[in-house]
Amino acid sequence: MNAYTQLKKHNIKPSIQRIEIMNYLLTHRTHPSVDEVYTSLSKNMPTLSKTTVYNTLRLLSEQGAALMLTIDETRLCFDGDTSPHTHFFCKKCGRIFDLPLTESLAKQIGKIDEGHMITDVHYYYRGICKDCLTD
Amino acid sequence: MNAYTQLKKHNIKPSIQRIEIMNYLLTHRTHPSVDEVYTSLSKNMPTLSKTTVYNTLRLLSEQGAALMLTIDETRLCFDGDTSPHTHFFCKKCGRIFDLPLTESLAKQIGKIDEGHMITDVHYYYRGICKDCLTD
């Protein structure tokens, strides 16, 4: 799915900036922060404003075109992959890894609500990643 | 379990401030923010510093005596209940609710690691709570 289609699908009016930001999320599965998106895109879009990146990423997550991750206590990260999966945060290097969602875990989604309306599900794991363990 | 015992159990040297903060968490299951703990305790401890509340809550979560919740993007919240359960965040009123951890969900914990060392598990749900839905 390309960026333009993804925006249309979520009722977001496509602008150059929005397409570029959505495209960045779709092609970089690194769970980037606002700053990473901004720094990377501003190389080819010198007039891009960080405010626009903030606004757009928030809009994308509100409209369900991206996930806003709060697993890193120091900054918001974003994920263009909205399919169900879990996230692992390394407390040492700060990277976020994707982990698969087991079938039985997937089945739980939406089962526990107690009358609340659940719109977002996040499964977060923290610890030390494989790479940092061997250092 | 009282606050003093909880601190000793996690190798935290008990001071007046630490006992009061730990006790607050154990007696208020509202997932308070730093500010809520500070504001409430400072009524009876006028010299209490917010820095101490920050330091202590961080220490408690590092030592496993409390959970640091990052479910609310705008502030850190803390939970003195370290037993396995899930959290629901209401996007409208900002409150955090406890939800039970189903047995099959509990069984997943520690199963998906892919070589990483997992130390923390958080299951977060977001949406609109029962009370806000009826408003």
Added chain:
DNA sequence: GTGCTTGCAAATCGTTTGCAATAGC
């Protein structure tokens, strides 16, 4: 030309840091 989007600068506010004062063995 009307309404939405962008971008700059300034403000905001939760959190951390530096460091001197204090308390506890």
Added chain:
DNA sequence: GCTATTGCAAACGATTTGCAAGCAC
């Protein structure tokens, strides 16, 4: 007395806000 803890003020930094300029239909 030595070490750890506390508390104040200042710094920090991520995010938001206000508002004017720009763009699109």
